[in-house]
Amino acid sequence: QVQLVQSGAEVKKPGSSVKVSCKASGGTFSSYAISWVRQAPGQGLEWMGRIIPILGIANYAQKFQGRVTITADKSTSTAYMELSSLRSEDTAVYYCATVSGSGSYAGWFDPWGQGTLVTVSS
Amino acid sequence: IQLTQSPSSLSASVGDRVTITCRASQGISSYLAWYQQKPGKAPKLLIYAASTLQSGVPSRFSGSGSGTDFTLTISSLQPEDFATYYCQQLNSYPPWTFGQGTKVEIK
Numbered sequence: 001q002v003q004l005v006q007s008g009a010e011v012k013k014p015g016s017s018v019k020v021s022c023k024a025s026g027g028t029f030s031s032y033a034i035s036w037v038r039q040a041p042g043q044g045l046e047w048m049g050r051i052i053p054i055l056g057i058a059n060y061a062q063k064f065q066g067r068v069t070i071t072a073d074k075s076t077s078t079a080y081m082e083l084s085s086l087r088s089e090d091t092a093v094y095y096c097a098t099v100s101g102s103g104s105y106a107g108w109f110d111p112w113g114q115g116t117l118v119t120v121s122s
Numbered sequence: 123i124q125l126t127q128s129p130s131s132l133s134a135s136v137g138d139r140v141t142i143t144c145r146a147s148q149g150i151s152s153y154l155a156w157y158q159q160k161p162g163k164a165p166k167l168l169i170y171a172a173s174t175l176q177s178g179v180p181s182r183f184s185g186s187g188s189g190t191d192f193t194l195t196i197s198s199l200q201p202e203d204f205a206t207y208y209c210q211q212l213n214s215y216p217p218w219t220f221g222q223g224t225k226v227e228i229k
Contacts, residue, residue: 047219095164105170110170110176
């Protein structure tokens with residue numbers, strides 16, 4: 001059973017960058033994709049991007065293109081999400097999640113990491 | 123693909139039957155998932171492929187629908203079910219999209 005453990009909370013200044021990690025245990029890291037989803041305070045879920053570690057290919061939501069970089073280190077079974085040019089509106093909980101399923105029906109997110117709070121404040 | 127949930131919030135009592143609706147902006151066959159999220163916690167998968175219950179999820183939860191209209195039903199609301207529920211389309215990704223959420227509160 002795959003488990004995802006994320007790095008701890010961060011406080012960042014506007015204009016800086018943050019890099020959040022997501023370490024997987026159980027399962028075979030390269031055999032599944034990892035997505036990143038964020039949730040601003042009191043708001044809904046927003047997909048940011050995903051990486052397929054075995055291919056090293058990442059896709060990003062248009063909203064975050066140019067500001068987000070998702071990478072994966074197969075040697076440590078860890079995915080990373082780096083968001084740059086931070087602004088106050090980026091204050092949110094950031095989650096990683098495994099993209100599950102196979103064949104015709106696939107694409108749901110399970111399991112999820114515990115979330116990482118990123119606070120952007122001057 | 124846009125997903126619209128209704129209602130945005132509802133108040134219900136323990137034992138009530140609760141139904142949440144998710145409407146897609148275009149047909150997505152049965153490519154839909156439902157999640158439950160409690161305050162301060164990560165979302166939890168309840169249902170995928172519109173009606174398939176994830177392992178370990180109580181049978182009082184059920185999902186139905188195809189095309190553009192979907193429902194999540196809780197047959198008899200329990201105290202631990204008070205949470206926010208989200209639908210997610212799985213038809214065409216990336217990008218993935220979620221509904222805006224439905225908060226189920228205690229009456």
